[in-house]
Amino acid sequence: MGLIRRGCEVFGRLVVAVAKDSGKDTLFSLEERVAMAAAVFADDPLISVDSFSGLLVDYADRSGIRVLLRGLRATSDFDYEYQLALMNRKMRRHIQTVFLMTDYQWMYVSSSLVKASARCGGDIKDLVPEPVYNRLRAKFGQE
Numbered sequence: 001m002g003l004i005r006r007g008c009e010v011f012g013r014l015v016v017a018v019a020k021d022s023g024k025d026t027l028f029s030l031e032e033r034v035a036m037a038a039a040v041f042a043d044d045p046l047i048s049v050d051s052f053s054g055l056l057v058d059y060a061d062r063s064g065i066r067v068l069l070r071g072l073r074a075t076s077d078f079d080y081e082y083q084l085a086l087m088n089r090k091m092r093r094h095i096q097t098v099f100l101m102t103d104y105q106w107m108y109v110s111s112s113l114v115k116a117s118a119r120c121g122g123d124i125k126d127l128v129p130e131p132v133y134n135r136l137r138a139k140f141g142q143e
Contacts, residue, residue, distance in 0.1 A: 001040060001129055002103050003071045004047060010098075013046040015065065020053040027115055027139065039131035057092040068097045073107050118142075 007014050016037050020030045028036070034051050041047040052059035060068060068088065070081050078099075085097035109127055118124050118136040125133055 002106070003069075003100055004041070005044070006100060007069045008044070008046045010100075011067065011069070013048075014069065015063065016041065016047060016049045017056065017059055018049065018051045019056065020051060024111075028135065032135065036129075036131050036135055040129040055091070057088045057095055060095050061092055066095055068095060070097055070099050071102050072099050073102045073110075 004014055004016060018030065018034050018037060026033065030051055034049055038049040041049060050063075056068065060066070068085075070085070072078055072081060081097075081099065085099075088095060088097060114124050114127050115136070117127075119140055121140075121142060124136065128136065
C-alpha cells in the first residue's frame with residue numbers, strides 16, 4: 001500500500017494490475033483480490049485497479065502503460081525481480097521496469113506469512129489494510 005502511494009508521487013498516477021495467472025497459490029479469487037484492492041484505494045483518484053490474464057507486458061502494451069513499478073523487500077526479491085525485468089525487457093523493449101524499496105517495517109513481511117498467521121488466528125491487523133484484514137478473518141471464520 002505504501003509503495004503504491006509512493007509510486008504515485010513519482011509517476012502521478014498508477015494502475016494496480018491484479019494478475020489472474022500469478023503463478024502463486026492464491027487464497028482469494030481474482031474478483032475478490034480486485035475488490036479488496038479497489039476498496040483499499042477507493043479514496044485516491046490517482047490509483048485505479050484493473051485485472052489481467054496472461055503476460056503483464058502484454059497488458060501494459062494494450063493499456064498504453066510504459067513503466068512497470070515493482071517493489072523490493074530483500075535481496076532474495078531482487079534476484080527474481082531482476083530476471084523478470086530482463087525477460088519483460090526482451091519481450092517489450094519500450095516498457096521499462098522501475099524498482100522501489102519497501103519501507104523498512106515491511107522488509108520481512110510476505111503474503112505467505114500473513115496468510116499463515118491469519119489462518120492460525122494470529123494478530124495481523126497492523127500488517128494489512130482493513131478491507132484485507134476483514135476478508136481474511138471472514139475467510140478463516142474469525143468474524
